[in-house]
Amino acid sequence: MTIAASAPTQAKARVPDSGARALVRRLFSGDEIARALVTGSAALILVLTALLVQELWMNSALPRAKFGWHFFVTSVWDANAGQFGALPFLYGTCVTSLEALLIAVPLGVGAAIFLSELAPPRLSDALTFCIELLAAVPSVIYGLIGIFVMMPLIKDYLGPALKATLGWSPLFSGPFYGVSVLSAGIVLAVMILPFIVSVSRQVLLAVPGDQREGALALGATKWETTWKVVVPYARRGIYGSVFLALARALGETMAVTMVIGNAPQIKASLLAPGYSIAAVIANEFTEATYDLYVQSLIELGLVLFALTIIINGLARLLVAGTTRFSVNSA
Amino acid sequence: MRTHLRMTPLRAMAAVMLLAPAVLTAQTQLTGAGASFPYPIYDKWFHEYSKAHPDVQINYQSIGSGGGIRQVTEGTVDFGASDGPMNDTQIGDFKTKRGTDVLHFPTVMGAVVPIYNLPGVATALKFTPAAIAGIYLGTITKWNDPALTGPNKGVSLPNSDIVVVHRSDGSGTSYVFTDYLSKISPAWKEKVGTNSSPNWPVGLGGAQNAGVAGLVKQTTGAIGYVELVYAVQNTIAFGSVQNAAGEFVSASLAGVTAAAAAAAANMPDDFRASITNASAKTAYPIASFTWLLVPAKIQDPAKKRILVDFLKWMLADGQNMTEALTFSKLPKEVVAKETKAISKIQ
Amino acid sequence: MTEADRLKVRRLINGVMLTSTGVCTVLIASVLLFILGYLLVKGARNLNVAFFTELPKPVGEAGGGLANAIVGSAKILAIATLIGVPVGFLGGVYLAEYGSRGFAFAVRYVTDLLNGVPSIVIGIFAYTLIVAKVKHFSTLAGGLAIGLMMIPIAVRSTEEFLRNVPNGLREGALALGTPKWRALATVVIPAAKDGIITGIMLNLARVAGETAPLLFTSFSNRYWSPGLQHETASLPVMIYTYALAPYDDWHRQAWAAGFVLLMFILLINVSARTLLARSRHGGGR
Numbered sequence: 001m002t003i004a005a006s007a008p009t010q011a012k013a014r015v016p017d018s019g020a021r022a023l024v025r026r027l028f029s030g031d032e033i034a035r036a037l038v039t040g041s042a043a044l045i046l047v048l049t050a051l052l053v054q055e056l057w058m059n060s061a062l063p064r065a066k067f068g069w070h071f072f073v074t075s076v077w078d079a080n081a082g083q084f085g086a087l088p089f090l091y092g093t094c095v096t097s098l099e100a101l102l103i104a105v106p107l108g109v110g111a112a113i114f115l116s117e118l119a120p121p122r123l124s125d126a127l128t129f130c131i132e133l134l135a136a137v138p139s140v141i142y143g144l145i146g147i148f149v150m151m152p153l154i155k156d157y158l159g160p161a162l163k164a165t166l167g168w169s170p171l172f173s174g175p176f177y178g179v180s181v182l183s184a185g186i187v188l189a190v191m192i193l194p195f196i197v198s199v200s201r202q203v204l205l206a207v208p209g210d211q212r213e214g215a216l217a218l219g220a221t222k223w224e225t226t227w228k229v230v231v232p233y234a235r236r237g238i239y240g241s242v243f244l245a246l247a248r249a250l251g252e253t254m255a256v257t258m259v260i261g262n263a264p265q266i267k268a269s270l271l272a273p274g275y276s277i278a279a280v281i282a283n284e285f286t287e288a289t290y291d292l293y294v295q296s297l298i299e300l301g302l303v304l305f306a307l308t309i310i311i312n313g314l315a316r317l318l319v320a321g322t323t324r325f326s327v328n329s330a
Numbered sequence: 331m332r333t334h335l336r337m338t339p340l341r342a343m344a345a346v347m348l349l350a351p352a353v354l355t356a357q358t359q360l361t362g363a364g365a366s367f368p369y370p371i372y373d374k375w376f377h378e379y380s381k382a383h384p385d386v387q388i389n390y391q392s393i394g395s396g397g398g399i400r401q402v403t404e405g406t407v408d409f410g411a412s413d414g415p416m417n418d419t420q421i422g423d424f425k426t427k428r429g430t431d432v433l434h435f436p437t438v439m440g441a442v443v444p445i446y447n448l449p450g451v452a453t454a455l456k457f458t459p460a461a462i463a464g465i466y467l468g469t470i471t472k473w474n475d476p477a478l479t480g481p482n483k484g485v486s487l488p489n490s491d492i493v494v495v496h497r498s499d500g501s502g503t504s505y506v507f508t509d510y511l512s513k514i515s516p517a518w519k520e521k522v523g524t525n526s527s528p529n530w531p532v533g534l535g536g537a538q539n540a541g542v543a544g545l546v547k548q549t550t551g552a553i554g555y556v557e558l559v560y561a562v563q564n565t566i567a568f569g570s571v572q573n574a575a576g577e578f579v580s581a582s583l584a585g586v587t588a589a590a591a592a593a594a595a596n597m598p599d600d601f602r603a604s605i606t607n608a609s610a611k612t613a614y615p616i617a618s619f620t621w622l623l624v625p626a627k628i629q630d631p632a633k634k635r636i637l638v639d640f641l642k643w644m645l646a647d648g649q650n651m652t653e654a655l656t657f658s659k660l661p662k663e664v665v666a667k668e669t670k671a672i673s674k675i676q
Numbered sequence: 677m678t679e680a681d682r683l684k685v686r687r688l689i690n691g692v693m694l695t696s697t698g699v700c701t702v703l704i705a706s707v708l709l710f711i712l713g714y715l716l717v718k719g720a721r722n723l724n725v726a727f728f729t730e731l732p733k734p735v736g737e738a739g740g741g742l743a744n745a746i747v748g749s750a751k752i753l754a755i756a757t758l759i760g761v762p763v764g765f766l767g768g769v770y771l772a773e774y775g776s777r778g779f780a781f782a783v784r785y786v787t788d789l790l791n792g793v794p795s796i797v798i799g800i801f802a803y804t805l806i807v808a809k810v811k812h813f814s815t816l817a818g819g820l821a822i823g824l825m826m827i828p829i830a831v832r833s834t835e836e837f838l839r840n841v842p843n844g845l846r847e848g849a850l851a852l853g854t855p856k857w858r859a860l861a862t863v864v865i866p867a868a869k870d871g872i873i874t875g876i877m878l879n880l881a882r883v884a885g886e887t888a889p890l891l892f893t894s895f896s897n898r899y900w901s902p903g904l905q906h907e908t909a910s911l912p913v914m915i916y917t918y919a920l921a922p923y924d925d926w927h928r929q930a931w932a933a934g935f936v937l938l939m940f941i942l943l944i945n946v947s948a949r950t951l952l953a954r955s956r957h958g959g960g961r
Contacts, residue, residue: 034857038774041766042783045827049786052793052801059804079500079527110700118694119701127705129949134708136945138885140912141934144919145711148927175491177534177549190711193704221690251794253888254916262498262535273534278796282888283537285800286363287397287500289420298804301797312792359902361812361895373735373898380899387899389907405811536920543922563736564922655736 053305060299062292071299077264077280079288084296086303088264092181092274093304096256097249099185099270100192105242107189108196109231112238115197116204117226128201135194143258146187151178151259154186159271176271179261184274187255192245199244199319203237204230240319247311251304253278277304357384358632363391364398364411366538367503367557368620371438371655372411375648379640382647386636394538396500396526402623403427408633410623413440414505414526415602430627433674434601435641436664437648438657439590441558441581442506442616443568445546448473450488455569456481456578459615462571463515465492465553467522468532473551481578488551495545495554498535500527506618507555510606514615555616558656573615574607585614586658593619594661601668619660627676634675641672712938719935722928727936732898732909738925742933744900748815748908749937752894753884755819755904756826761876763823764830771831772838773860783831791828798824799889807893815901815908818894822883829882833875837868870955877948881941887912911937 026032063071063084074085111131115124155178162182166172176182207230215225231238261273262283277300288294362372369392376388393401395412402410403424415434416424424432444457461477464470470477474487497504505526512519522528534549536542539556543564546554558581561568570580579585589608597603607615622641628634645668649659660668677685726741733740767787771780802821807813841864849859865872894908896917901908911933918930 029855030857031855034860035774038766038770039779041763042770042779044763045767045783045790045831046786048824048827049790051805052790052798055801055804056797078529080525080529107700107704110697111704114694114697114701118697127701131704131708133942133945134712136881136941137711137938138887138912138941140885140887140915140919141715141938142711144915144930144934145715147919149711149714175493177493177552179534179545190707193708197704221686223690223693224686227693247792251792251796253794253796254912258916258919262537278794278888281796281800282891283499285803285892287394287400289396289400289403289500290423298800301800304794305797308792308794309789312788316788357902359897359899359906361907363895370735376898377734387902389897389899391896391898391907404808406807406813538920540921540923544920547922559736560922564924566922 056298056302056305060295060302063296063299066292071296072303075266079284079293082292084292086277086300088266089275089277089280089300090303091266092184092260093250093276093278093307095181095270095274096184096188096260096276097246099181100188100249101242101246103186103189104193104196104245108193108241108245109200109238111193111197112200112204113226113231116201117222117230124201128198131194131197135198137191139191139252139254142187142191142255146183146255146259150187150190151183154178154183158182163271170268171270174267174269174272177261177273179259179273180271181260181274182270184256184260184276185270187259188249188252191252191255192249195245195248196241199241200234200238203234203241203319206237207233236318240315240317243311243315243318247308247315250311251278251308252276253282257282277301357387358636359387359389360408360633360636361389361391362398362409362411362622363393363401363407364623365395365413365502365620366392366540367395367413367440367442367506367618368411368438368657369539370559370563371652371657374651374655375644378647378651379643382643383639386640388636388640392538392540394497394499395502395505398623399500402432402625408628409625409637411437411620412526412623413502413618413620414509415600415621416623424625428625430625430676433624433626433671434621435624435668435671436601436619436621436660437644438652438660439586439605439617439619440657441586441614442503442510442555442618443558443561443581444553444571445543445556445561445566445568446553447546447548447550448488448567449550451485451567453482453485454567454580455485456572457569458572459514463511463518465494466496466511466531466533467515467518468494481572490551493549493552494530494533495536495542495549495552496528496530496533497537497542499537501538502526502618502620503539503555503557504528506606507616509604509618510616513607562656571615573611573613574609575611575613577611579612579614581614581616581656583653583656583658585612586617587661589613589615589617590619590658590661590664594663597664597667599671601664601671617658624675626674638672638675641675642669645669715931715934715938718931719933719938722932723935724932727929727932731900736923740929742909742911742914742929744897745909745911745914745933746936748894748897748901748910749884749912751815751901751904751908752818752822752890752910753880755816756822756883757876757880759820759823760826760879761830764827764879765834765872767827767831768834768836768838769860769865771835773856773864787828787831790824791832794888795825795886796888799892802889803892812905813893813895813907814905815894816904818890818908818910819904821889821893822886825883825886825889826879829879830875833879834868834872837871837875838864840871841867870951874948874952874955877944877951881944881948884941884944885912885937887916 071086075087076083076085115128159176162172211229211233212225215229256276257279262275263273264275281297281301285297288297372390376390380387395414398410398412399416399420401407405428421432458481464477471492473492474489479487508528509524512524536545539560542554543556543560546552547566570578572578588610589605593603593605605617645665652659729743730741731744798821802817806817845863845867849863890910890913896913897907897909915930915933918926
């Protein structure tokens, strides 16, 4: 026996194992376990999302078979007759979101311009911090404030003012009870403002200084520089923020259902009550008494899902090119 | 490493929070859901029952009769509640999904009252059947319509729009209300009919009795229909309704009891009886039983024991608590019949 | 128009437009401050000890509290964190440290997809997947729904902060012969620790107020929830229920609940951001 073999305490020379043993050792080494763990988690995310889509798809089979494309153009939602159409909810969702954008985008971009171009940095940071905190306020609390604070104000002041000035137009015709598409749009506008301000401000800040300086050197006023040079440069990012805000508005449930009036109808007037996809699901899901009814609601969920995917996708495409993810900038 | 140590107290707290309720309470909790019509008395009952039986808690959620029927049919709750009895299709559905029959157990009788919000009007308004039907059909649109000013001479009604409020969810209260409207208005019967989710010709929707009460309370010129207790607890004005005998009756314990008198004598075995538009002189016309929906066969022996015991308690002690909350007690004949029916629960 | 006149007009427009952006900002800031202030004042006024310690009283009786809703929310968030954060964290580690071209792209894409799913749709999913199959509502189902919502943010923030760790650190560890997993666990991840914790906190703050998914999963409870397999009250659901009811006492409790929820969220947000700012200025390890 050699000395090496009879001295177990002596360190063995590291000779690579061969074949099967090597494989087994590799498989159970820390690295492989770690790799398996993280890859498994990543795969799990894929699986869960696939499962989500599958569950939505499978559980909306009945109305898809029964109504087909008519589901999207029928405005009748009648649980008694078994007739379900998505139109009133598509209408409500789109109108309230559009309304929210019309209010929030000018205000939000305007504020973003102020915060990025005009305000002193400390003030800008402080105000942005406050505005971003408001993005953290949950929907149900906006709903609470919507019902008890905003709606009475809208009902007592804004509504009559609108009726007095614009009552002749179909948009502001008819009686006004507070709960309405108008109120829902305004609450949504307040909710999406922080996103627009925050992201637009970041993209504006990311515009290189020489763009501004070049314009100013040519004799442009500050506003002209901002509006004709800086903002167009940051255009994609701003559109991105708008789409992000839109995606958020489309899916909003609680605040909307608390102030929209929950009436499945399509009326030209903004003062009339309406309904949105998310709101009808929240209200009717636990009481839909038969399968076609439940599945129609699930199909509505699928529609909402598809809508938000598309809008979010557009948003990401637009924002990705212009600014890095928020935590790294400013 | 520092973060690791700091987490330990948090973990301990988490453990306590998650485990404590299970450890402290060797309790059984049942879940029921459904009608908002009897919610105030049910909530009171379940609290009192729990006080008397500390090892039992019955969690009842007021999500509307439609929700009660759906959830008990799906089996996600132990019992349901509804003031619109389940129709034959729904009963068949239940049998298919749950493999057993559903039993209706009347619990109390209540009144559906027309609530309204007219700040300038101090006296209780009188409503004729035609007026109520007209308002909800949308043919009567102003408060100073002759149909309303006629019976209310001496009350100055404003020339403003009537804001109609109804239920947005599947509702037993709506069922009772439309059942009444169908009986007194052929136009209603043809156009809308009796339903827990009617196709309302006009109006705003509120969720559950609470939502309708809330909307009416906030909206000047609004009219709605809720169970009496919601009007009383929230001091909302409600009117009297003209019954089949021509009398204007304001909802009361006596009025509802009178309405049930005829039905009590001829109660069908499944207890599904309507008492709207009763002919008695003092009867309140929009009255109804409300039912607990219990599966005939209950797998869990503990839950079965509790439900059976609760039903017996409800028919005895429970009945003594109803009047304080303006619900009428069940007639003696119904109680007797029900006590026998409890044995149907396997 | 002369050059001088045109200049005057341009200057005028300049003044007007810039002022209007200031006006926008003031408008937004004041609306938002008003909202916060109103909630804080109204909520704080209606807060009392009973709110934190008592169960709801029978309908129509004044008093009582939402102790069960506070604990219920805590339980749901705890479950959500236990489910969402590990999966999201490990997924983020995969994307930052291990990602293979095609698969990583798919994971990123799908994560973004999941992030955009409206919460009500997540609620439907949790209902069909769990509640409908086990035939009862449960705290667990609610926690799972919320946990699902936490995954995408956890992935993105973990990946982001890991990518920020300088490569020198990784390479240094590997050069010393450390296996990759060990380098990650003892060097890279601790270096990104502050950011990752911040990410978790912001994530938690985001989902703390979610109501819609809970409506069909954890339902609600008038009493203490006996266990994870049972329904539970939660702050957001109770705010919703109480706000829509006609009882003034319930409205008061809704404001108090809103205050507690908002304070919780704001406190987490502020601490997270301060932690982040401190870590960025203090420099990485």
